[in-house]
Amino acid sequence: MYDSNPTLDGIKTIDESRQGSVFYREHQQHGKTPGLKHFYIESYGCQMNFSDSEIVASILGEVGFAPTRNMEESDLILINTCSIREKAEETVRKRLKTFEQVKSVNPGLKVGVLGCMAERLKKQWLEDEKLVDLVVGPDAYRDLPNLIGAAEEGNRMVNVLLSREETYADINPVRLETNGVTAFISIMRGCDNMCSFCVVPFTRGRERSRDPFSVVAEARDLFSRGYREVTLLGQNVDSYKWDNPETGEHTDFADLLEMTALVHPDLRVRFSTSHPKDMTDKVLHTMARYENICEYIHLPVQSGNSRILDLMNRTYDREWYMERIDSIRRILPEAAVSSDIITGFCSETEEEHQDTLSIMEYANFSMSYMFAYSERPGTLAARKYADDIPEDVKKRRLNEVIRLQTAMAHRNNQQDIGKTFRVLVERDSSRSSADHCGRNSQNKMCVFPKKDGINPGDYVMVRIHDATSATLLGEIV
Ligand code: SAH
């Protein structure tokens, strides 16, 4: 699931709690509908990509394609790709080889690449290796019906144009891999930040925000269909901004959060990802005002050292980040904070790495996504700085970060023993169908024995009697 985390013997870095943040892969599961054409889709990367796959499913539904879980039965295989680290790209490459084999026994089958690898690898895959029939970038999904039509006539098709306006606001996503309880809503696309290590501004283009009324309408529709939690998604939700062209009225992220919270007190609202440079006290006060806005903030620090943060072009320093943590603790004393961390960025010294460990302790992260630096072609860092930390040093630092995070999470979770939390029941626990699982406001996954009359979508009070570094175990009271 975590494409660059090594597995440490005896230490489990993840359990059922992965859903809160913005990356990681999963396979889609659907049944086949007789009489229709079928597409099979796999998504990699962040939740925004998963959310995009649901937009793609909607666009394809309009032209008579239904989803299937079985690629052998499909007329079209799509892979929604991620470029964030080299490993993510390698995974996709392997999958394309598998699809090639499926195609060899079903020559009518078309294969398309979507998402963040489209721009960079279109030539190689379409022209040089002739591995795929379609390459479609994240802003060109409305063109899919045309491109598929042309591909069906034997052409190799590409559209990787990025847009300054496209938000797919009017498209009602088809929920693909759904528990019927929690859903993601994209509120913006692209990113204007230019962190020096990151490909996202190149793969997804300029930042643009979606009309807030369409976001609220989507949340309302989900609630009426039984969903009880929405997560508002963006690469930097704090820079959400929208000016009403008719009234001139300005909506910022705190306003949008409030508008969504007002849909219904039983609809929980989460969001991801917050950027330390932009996260305002106004957002924190809005969270404090509404019971149904979850007390959980994913606030990636990346590094705890100011010189490295400067090289990363994160535009905040160690002190600024610590001050943001202080504000969270002051305004939302019960909130959990999680992070993303990169080890072994260009020229990082041992002392600078120690600063990352110490800021992790300071912030007391409930969870972190942790990565060894992976140089990405075309980024600022690739052009300006040498990728000069040896792989084994990056990995050793990463292991230290993982070990500390696991210990902190274990300690934090032990402190929850004896507490009672309001939990939204999501589904069966992956370990036992006798148990349900669901998260508390702090985004911690709780596992507890099922009780008659309690179903996914219900809120229950769960008293915690045991904990691992990844999960709280309890029972309904
Ligand atoms: N918009 C989010 C992050 C999106 S990418 C933010 O700004 O926080 C998700 C995470 O992948 C990043 O937070 C970073 O920790 C990691 N990441 C991005 N580029 C990377 C690279 N080149 N090498 C290693 N990790 C990287």
Ligand code: SF4
């Ligand atoms: Fe990448 Fe930085 Fe934008 Fe996040 S904020 S997507 S790390 S450029």
Ligand code: F3S
């Ligand atoms: Fe997401 Fe990967 Fe693209 S993290 S934005 S799918 S590069």
